[in-house]
Amino acid sequence: MTGVLSGKDLAAAIRAEAKRACEGALVTPRLAVVVATDDESSAWYVRSIAAAAARTGLDCQVVDLGAGASPEEVEATLAGLSAEESVHGLMLQTPLPKGARLEELARAIDPVKDVDGANPLSLGLLAAGLPAFAPATAEAVMALLDHHGVELPGKTVTVVGRSNVVGKPLAHLLLARDATVTVAHSRTADLAAVTRTADVVVAAAGRPGLITAAHLRPGAVVIDVGTNATEDGGLVGDVADVSGVAGAVTPVPGGVGPVTTALLLAHTVEASRA
C-alpha cells in the first residue's frame, strides 16, 4: 500500500504557531511580495500567500509592477523595500520579465529579509552550514520528511532538479542531515538508474509525469515538488501514478505547496523578531 504524505496538517500547525507569535508581537510582521508578471498561476499563488497571511495575522504588501517592468525597475523596488523598516520579509515572485535573472535581481534583497532564500548570499551561507533562510520550498520538503518520520541519516536521496531555489538548496539541507545525496538534472544520462537506487526521490523538475513506477525501487518515499498547470485549470506534479511501488508519496495539490506558504509566513515572523 502506498501511503499519502499530506502537507495540510503540518501547514496548519506552522501557521498556528506563527499566529500565536503575531498575537504576542509589538509590531505586525509584514511580508512584501514583488510581482512583475501577468502569469495566471503566479497570480493565484500570490493571492494564496496574501490570504494565508491575513488569516495568520501578518500584513502582506503586494507590489505589482506589471509584466512590462524592466529589470532595473524590479531591482530598484527590491532595494527600496529592503531599506524600509516596516518590511520584515521580502520576496520576488517568478516568472520574471524577459532577460531578467532571479539570482541577479535577488541580490537587492537584504539577506535578513530574504525569507524565500533567493539572494545568492543566502544559498552560500546555507551551503556553508551558516544561519540563513532556506528557500521555503526546499525547507518544506525537509519539514514534510520530518513530520512523517522519514529517517535521513545514511539514506540515499536523489533530488531531480538543480535550480538555485529548489534542487541545490535542498541538496545542502539533506547533506546537513547526513543523507547521501545525488542531484539529477536535464542532462542526466540515465535518470531511472539514479532514482532507482534511492530510498527517497524528490521530483523538482517541472515536468508532468516525469517520475514513473519504473524510476523507483519498491518502497521508496517520493516527494513531488512539481506544480504544473493543466489545461482545465488544475494542478499536477512531476510524479505519475506510482501506487503499488512507492512506499509513500506527497499529493499535488496538498503536499509541498501548503507547507511552503506556511513557512514563508513563519520566516517573516522570525525576521520581524531579529
Ligand code: NAD
Ligand atoms: P526550474 O525550471 O528552475 O528547474 C528545473 C530543474 O529540473 C532544472 O535543474 C532541470 O535541469 C531539471 N529538469 C528539467 N527536465 C528534466 C528532466 N527531463 N530530467 C531531469 N531533470 C530535469 O524549476 P524550479 O523553480 O526549480 O521548480 C521546479 C518545479 O517545482 C516546478 O514545477 C515548479 O513549479 C515547482 N515549484 C513548486 C513549489 C511549491 O511550493 N510546491 C515552489 C517552487 C517551485
